[in-house]
Amino acid sequence: MNTLIVNGRHVKAREGAMLLEVIRQAGVSLPTLCDHAALEPWGGCRLCLVDVTRNEWDGWAKMVVSCMFPAEDGLIVRTDSPRVVETRKVVLDLLLARCPDTPLVQKLARDHGIEQTSYQPNPEPTDCVLCGLCTRVCDHIGVSAIATVNRGAGREVAPPFHEAPPDCIGCLACAEICPTSCIPFTTSDSKRTIWGKAFEMVRCTQCGRAFITKEQAAFYDGRNGVPASYFDTCDECKRRAQAQQFSRLSAGAGR
Amino acid sequence: MRIDSKAQFDSAVRNAKKAAAGRKLDILVCCGTGCLANGSAKVAEAFAKEVEARGLAASVGLFTKKTGCHGFCERGPLVVLKPSGVLYTKVKPEHVPEILDKTVAKGEIITKLLYKNPATKKPVEQYTEIPFYKNQTRVAMRNIGQVDPTDLEDSLAHGAYAGLARALFHKTPEEVIAEVEVSGLRGRGGAGFLTARKWRAARKASGERKFVLCNGDEGDPGAFKDRSIMEGDPHAVLEGLIIGAYAVGAHEGFIYVRDEYPLAVVHLALAMEQARQRGLLGKNILGTGFDFDVKISRGGGAFVCGESSALMRSIEGKTGEPRQKYTHATDRGLFECPTVLNNVETWADVGAVLEHGGPWFAAMGTEKSKGTKAFSLVGKVKNTGLIELPMGTTLRHIIYDIGGGILDDRPFKAVQTGGPSGGCLPESHLDSPVDYEKLTEAGSMMGSGGMIVMDDRTCMVDVARYFLSFLVEESCGKCTPCREGLKQLLVIYDGLVAGRGKPGDVERIERLAAGMQLGSLCELGKSAPNPVLSTLRYFREEYQAHIEQRACPAGICRDLTAYEIIPEDCNGCHACFRACPADAITGESKKVHTIHQGKCISCGACYTACPTDAIRFFPKVALAAAASGGQGGAS
Known part of the structure; x- marks a missing residue:
């Protein structure tokens, strides 16, 4: 167990934890956009910047992103030093200029005392904060259908060549993980569309409800020992069947 | 034939030197990218043809050699005659017969092809007497311009791999690191981290698989010294890498070269192939049992891929983006293995350090910045080109003595060092010595050695x-x-x-x-x-x-600047009329000319062209003020 000091309070950290986790455990709130429990930390949004120092560093401190800095024993962390607060404000001010109409960004900025951006508002407002969650979750699933394209100011999330992505399985993970819900999609019993690609749905052989795309079923077929028959029924029907089986068994055991 | 022992290496060097000595007269044609762009390939071809036709190789031992960048790109295509050391500048294929007829056959100098020293107005015969060359000390670029980069034997004759031989035959890896430590060598890519410290960390890091990498992603605007080293002396880079690999215990390496450097890629690949054939690279190097091989990784030319973590991601086949890391690459770098990444120039220095010893290198430079440093000297300076000097040389010496001063003898305004990560230093810093600390203190940095000189006409x-x-x-x-x-x-x-x-x-x-x-x-x-x-x-x-004031004091920002002709200074020479791309100037020969403000695009071409300084610029706001009846500079 490592012991750290966060904003003056002693906090214990589990082995292998990153600072962000420990800071939040200590009840200190820090804004983040690119952090997600299911994914490796990435360090892109720069909102979770903190100052770290040690007693032996003689007053010298360095600024790090807490999502990626290991919670080492003896670290003294400040989330509210003047330069940390100022830098975070600059970052939020810039994000507000990029996404002037996005409620989440507006709220984060307002929480930090920024009502209006000091910079030139984006002439083509977007809701995408380029946190990279969508592309990273797509990579994590093993599909990699979308990626960021272009460098610098022209960076955006897109499928290859801005065409319907051949590898996309229509799982909607990108749309669901997006903190500003800016990836459009439609889904119904017969059809799903996302990234300009249309998907046919698989229907449950029991209840008839559409619950997965054909591409999803094909993608998972054979992976991690999942048999093809697994997708004959939807999760709900599977649960019902299991519950019935369980109650039969337990009824048998009680006899 | 493979070289498998110290004795065989010594004899290979002896043979190479003997072969080189058979070349009684050498014509070195610069075939660096700058001279090639000026047509030096045709010059080299013309020499080869003429020499062949006249049978000069057999009769007088005359050979031609295509070398890497001589550095004096401003005056290319360059041709150096050896052993006399005569330098001919701006040589064209039609000059070739004349050079052979006069200089080679009779020892006559062709004055029109010589470099003329602008200070003394006298032509200079020997390239070693030209201030541009005379004031340099070459370590990383020791063989560039001297050797044929496509010929390993020629490099061997010029001392290539002598440092490697000394390392492998006489030193343990720890001793190699100690030698580099004594030299004080620091990274030539910009940050200036101590090379030996980096190597030692990687050597101590646990892990079977380790890497040494060469950063050839030089991307600063105006910088080209790494390109010239890779093109002109690829064996120096390879030698450094092999020594570094031996020191840290790595068996694999990559040279990351941006794809905009096609000649560097070709010469490096050729050098690697030749080195492998001779047992200098690959399995059982020089028969010592040490294995190391290297691959070229071609980058797409993204500036950011020169950043260590982005470069490594790019080699891994991923998007070339930096990764936040709170661990050193020497612990976890390429493919999460201990990795040493050094700049092209750093690697090129290593062989010389091992050949001549750390104290020799440390004797040059300042207290904390040892050795020499290569710079690409560009901008508004008379002698643009590639130079190498001891650390601690003043900016004034570089710009005025080597660079020959500011173009058209205009006033100096600033010098930009370190590329987009560096800064602009004003005249008050001209006498400060160039080393890592001084440049950083001044708000700039060493960076990759780009040096852009700016005159008063720079905003x-x-x-x-x-x-x-x-x-x-x-x-x-x-x-x-x-x-x-x-x-x-x-x-x-x-x-x-x-x-x-x-x-x-x-x-x-x-x-x-x-x-x-x-x-x-x-x-x-x-x-x-x-x-x-x-x-x-x-x-x-x-x-x-x-x-x-809505004014650009240098008269460069077009939206802020207007031009006018001072009638009493105008002699009607018509030069401005000819220079104007916008037809905004009227006037008859020998009569006062006029600039029509409605048509003028404020490009300043007339200002530059005017031989009598009869054109002046002033803030454009004065035009509006004058139009509304106020005081203004507009006529």
């Missing part, structure tokens, strides 16, 4: 804007402060140069710059505000002029 606001426009394209865009910050800085600068500057702009720039320095993920973003901050530090009054 420092415009210069900062130029670097921002470069970086806004080259930032990877991963982290918010760098991506969005550069975009917004550029918006502010676009306003400044267009006369839309507002009070408070300077403060907004400074706040944003501080946020980027502290908040950005990698060194590109952290150092991106340097050109901005250094110009603010030394040329703040120019910013104020742009904002408060």
Whole structure:
């Protein structure tokens, strides 16, 4: 167990934890956009910047992103030093200029005392904060259908060549993980569309409800020992069947 | 034939030297990228043909050699005759027979092809007597321009791999690191980290698989020294890498070269193939049992891929984006293995350090910056080109003695060092010695050795804007402060140069710059505000002029500048009329000319062309003031 000091309070950290986790455990709130429990930390949004120092560093401190800095024993962390607060404000001010109409960004900025951006508002407002969650979750699933394209100011999330992505399985993970819900999609019993690609749905052989795309079923077929028959029924029907089986068994055991 | 022992190596060197000695007369034609662009390939071809036709190889032992960059690119195509050392500049294929007839056959010098020293107005015969060359000390570039980069034997005759032999036959890996430590060698890519310390960390790091990498992603505008080294002496780079690999215990390496350097890729690949055949690279190097091989990884030319973590991701086949890391690459770098990454020039220095010893290298330079440093000297300087000098040389010596001073003898204004991560230093810094610490203190940095000289006709606001426009394209865009910050800085600068500057702009720039320095993920973003901050530090009054008076003191920002002819100084020579691309000047020969403001695009071509200084520029706002009946400079 490592012991750290966060904003003056002693906090214990589990082995292998990153600072962000420990800071939040200590009840200190820090804004983040690119952090997600299911994914490796990435360090892109720069909102979770903190100052770290040690007693032996003689007053010298360095600024790090807490999502990626290991919670080492003896670290003294400040989330509210003047330069940390100022830098975070600059970052939020810039994000507000990029996404002037996005409620989440507006709220984060307002929480930090920024009502209006000091910079030139984006002439083509977007809701995408380029946190990279969508592309990273797509990579994590093993599909990699979308990626960021272009460098610098022209960076955006897109499928290859801005065409319907051949590898996309229509799982909607990108749309669901997006903190500003800016990836459009439609889904119904017969059809799903996302990234300009249309998907046919698989229907449950029991209840008839559409619950997965054909591409999803094909993608998972054979992976991690999942048999093809697994997708004959939807999760709900599977649960019902299991519950019935369980109650039969337990009824048998009680006899 | 493979070289498998010290005795065989010594004999191979002896044979190579003997073969080289058989070349009684050598004609060295510079075939670096600069001279090639000026047509040196045709010159080399013409020499080869003529020499062949006249049978000069057999009769007088005359050979021609295509070498790497001689450095004096300003005067290319360059031809050096050895052993006499006569340098001919701006040589064309039609000069070839004349050179053979006169200089080779009779020893006559062709004066029109000689370099003329602008200070003494006298032609100089020997290249070693030209100030541009005389004042240099070459270590990393020791063989460039001397050897044929496509011929390993020629390099061997010039001492290539002598450092490697000394390392492998006489030193343990620890002793190699100790030698480099004594030399004081620091990274030539910019940050100046101690090379030996990096190597030692990688040597101590646990892990079977280790890598040594060469950073050849030179991307600073105006920098070309790494390209010239890779093109002109690829064996120096390879030798350094092999020594480094031996020192840290690595068996694999990569040379990361941007694909815009096709000649470097070709010469490196050829050098690797030749080195493998001779047992200098690959399995059981020089029969010592040490295995090491290297691959070329061609980068797509992204500036950010020169950043260590982005370079490694790129080699791994991933998107070339920096990764936040709180561990050193020497512990976990390429493919999560201990990795040493050094710049091309650093690797090229290593062989010389091992050959001549650490103390020899440490004897050059300043207290903390040892040895020599290569620079690409460009901009408004008479002798642009590639140079190498001891650390601690003053900027004045570089710009005036080697560079020959400012073009057209205009006043010096600033020198930009370190590329987009560096800064602009004013005249008051001309006498400060160039080393890592001094440049950083002054708000610039060593960077990759680009040195851009600027004269009084340079607007420092415009210069900062130029670097921002470069970086806004080259930032990877991963982290918010760098991506969005550069975009917004550029918006502010676009306003400044267009006369839309507002009070408070300077403060907004400074706040944003501080946020980027502290908040950005990698060194590109952290150092991106340097050109901005250094110009603010030394040329703040120019910013104020742009904002408060809507004036560009250098007369460069077109939206702020107007030109007019001073009637009493105009002799009617018509030069401005001819220079004007916008048909904005009228006037008959030998009569006073006039600039028509409605048509003038403020390009300044007339100003440059006027031989009598009869054209002056003034703030454009004065035109409007004059039109409305106020006081103004417009006629």
